[in-house]
Amino acid sequence: xxxxxxxxxxxxxxxxxxxxxxxxxxxxxxxxxxxxxxxxxxxxxxxxxxxxxxxxxxxxxxxxxxxxxxxxxxxxxxxxxxxxxxxxxxxxxxxxxxxxxxxxxxxxxxxxxxxxxxxxxxxxxxxxxxxxxxxxxxxxxxxxxxxxxxxxxxxxxxxxxxxxxxxxxxxxxxxxxxxxxxxxxxxxxxxxxxxxxxxxxxxxxxxxxxxxxxxxxxxxxxxxxxxxxxxxxxxxxxxxxxxxxxxxxxxxxxxxxxxxxxxxxxxxxxxxxxxxxxxxxxxxxxxxxxxxxxxxxxxxxxxxxxxxxxxxxxxxxxxxxxxxxxxxxxxxxxxxxxxxxxxxxxxxxxxxxxxxxxxxxxxxxxxxxxxxxxxxxxxxxxxxxxxxxxxxxxxx
Amino acid sequence: xxxxxxxxxxxxxxxxxxxxxxxxxxxxxxxxxxxxxxxxxxxxxxxxxxxxxxxxxxxxxxxxxxxxxx
Numbered sequence: 001x002x003x004x005x006x007x008x009x010x011x012x013x014x015x016x017x018x019x020x021x022x023x024x025x026x027x028x029x030x031x032x033x034x035x036x037x038x039x040x041x042x043x044x045x046x047x048x049x050x051x052x053x054x055x056x057x058x059x060x061x062x063x064x065x066x067x068x069x070x071x072x073x074x075x076x077x078x079x080x081x082x083x084x085x086x087x088x089x090x091x092x093x094x095x096x097x098x099x100x101x102x103x104x105x106x107x108x109x110x111x112x113x114x115x116x117x118x119x120x121x122x123x124x125x126x127x128x129x130x131x132x133x134x135x136x137x138x139x140x141x142x143x144x145x146x147x148x149x150x151x152x153x154x155x156x157x158x159x160x161x162x163x164x165x166x167x168x169x170x171x172x173x174x175x176x177x178x179x180x181x182x183x184x185x186x187x188x189x190x191x192x193x194x195x196x197x198x199x200x201x202x203x204x205x206x207x208x209x210x211x212x213x214x215x216x217x218x219x220x221x222x223x224x225x226x227x228x229x230x231x232x233x234x235x236x237x238x239x240x241x242x243x244x245x246x247x248x249x250x251x252x253x254x255x256x257x258x259x260x261x262x263x264x265x266x267x268x269x270x271x272x273x274x275x276x277x278x279x280x281x282x283x284x285x286x287x288x289x290x291x292x293x294x295x296x297x298x299x300x301x302x303x304x305x306x307x308x309x310x311x312x313x314x315x316x317x318x319x320x321x322x323x324x325x326x327x328x329x330x331x332x333x334x335x336x337x338x339x340x341x342x343x344x345x346x347x348x349x350x351x352x353x354x355x356x357x358x359x360x361x362x363x364x365x366x367x368x369x370x371x372x373x374x375x376x377x378x379x380x381x382x383x384x385x386x387x388x389x390x391x392x393x394x395x396x
Numbered sequence: 397x398x399x400x401x402x403x404x405x406x407x408x409x410x411x412x413x414x415x416x417x418x419x420x421x422x423x424x425x426x427x428x429x430x431x432x433x434x435x436x437x438x439x440x441x442x443x444x445x446x447x448x449x450x451x452x453x454x455x456x457x458x459x460x461x462x463x464x465x466x
Contacts, residue, residue, distance in 0.1 A: 240405035
């Protein structure tokens with residue numbers, strides 16, 4: 001049985017329409033009268049009197065257990081019927097509603113729709129008027145039946161008809177109806193509530209009869225709550241450092257263990273000797289690697305994608321080869337750490353970066369044949385070097 | 397010797413990984429942000445792209461959600 005509970009309660013009618021609403025006292029009197037009349041019908045029918053004014057659907061409710069059909073004498077109250085009369089009002093009401101829902105299918109009414117409507121009604125405010133014109137035929141019929149029980153009062157004005165709930169809170173004892181939606185759960189998760197907390201709460205607060213069931217909360221509900229939570233967690237991002245170019249397996253494994261001990265190892269690839277470590281552990285890693293082989297790290301910039309050809313109409317010879325110009329410039333400033341003239345790549349000390357940028361930025365000029373603006377790809381990297389020789393490895 | 401690059405480590409499921417790789421490949425080369433594709437469920441990307449990636453995923457998730465027609 002699937003219940004759609006995503007419907008909003010209706011808006012009460014505007015009281016400026018000239019509707020005179022009965023007072024709460026009047027409503028209560030009305031409700032009691034209706035209910036007693038209803039019970040009286042039941043008793044009278046059990047004594048053989050003909051029933052008037054009772055709907056056929058209510059008749060069916062009676063016949064399910066409270067009245068028995070005898071061929072000659074007409075219906076009589078059964079033993080259950082007598083017991084019913086002795087129950088307190090809430091229990092009686094609850095019984096009637098339950099039976100009413102149970103025989104819904106016989107009346108060609110979808111029980112799910114009916115329950116959904118009843119739950120919806122529980123959101124309505126006692127004493128307020130709600131327009132009938134927004135309801136389906138089934139809902140209107142249901143309301144007529146509920147009016148027989150004194151649960152709503154039907155009224156008619158010149159243009160509209162409406163219903164007023166009387167004491168709906170008696171209808172569903174100890175029940176809170178809520179809607180669990182993707183939006184409400186995302187809201188909860190945003191506020192730091194976990195799916196486990198929500199599910200535990202539902203389990204701990206379930207009706208004893210539900211709690212005895214295994215599982216107490218339907219699996220489709222718990223599954224969906226967890227699915228919505230995991231949907232928000234599909235990717236995890238961590239500030240990290242990527243290490244490679246280890247000189248030996250020993251150094252690599254030492255680094256892995258070190259990172260692992262500090263709880264910072266995020267990923268490793270022992271085949272290619274690469275690992276990823278949380279950035280918060282990076283300083284310790286540097287220290288550690290320092291002790292492992294005199295590693296020095298320098299912050300630098302890496303330049304590549306130098307333009308290889310300048311258009312033929314360029315006049316300025318110093319731009320003939322941008323790469324060589326940049327390399328010589330860096331060298332003059334004492335910042336050249338590494339070069340690869342074959343692939344035209346450079347690594348230049350961080351301190352020299354501003355001058356390099358300035359040098360490499362094409363300047364606007366009124367001269368013809370200005371070289372086209374070019375872009376160079378630049379990344380800030382850490383460069384490791386030993387004392388003996390300068391060797392820089394860069395990852396692309 | 398040992399080289400270290402600062403960036404952001406991403407751990408995700410295979411479809412999300414694919415989504416991010418495709419996003420990277422569809423960008424002009426100066427804006428590409430993946431430094432290494434580590435394996436099918438891990439990536440190492442340039443710093444400062446977290447927000448962009450998160451909003452791309454949120455958009456993907458919204459496109460995938462069924463909205464009951466009103």
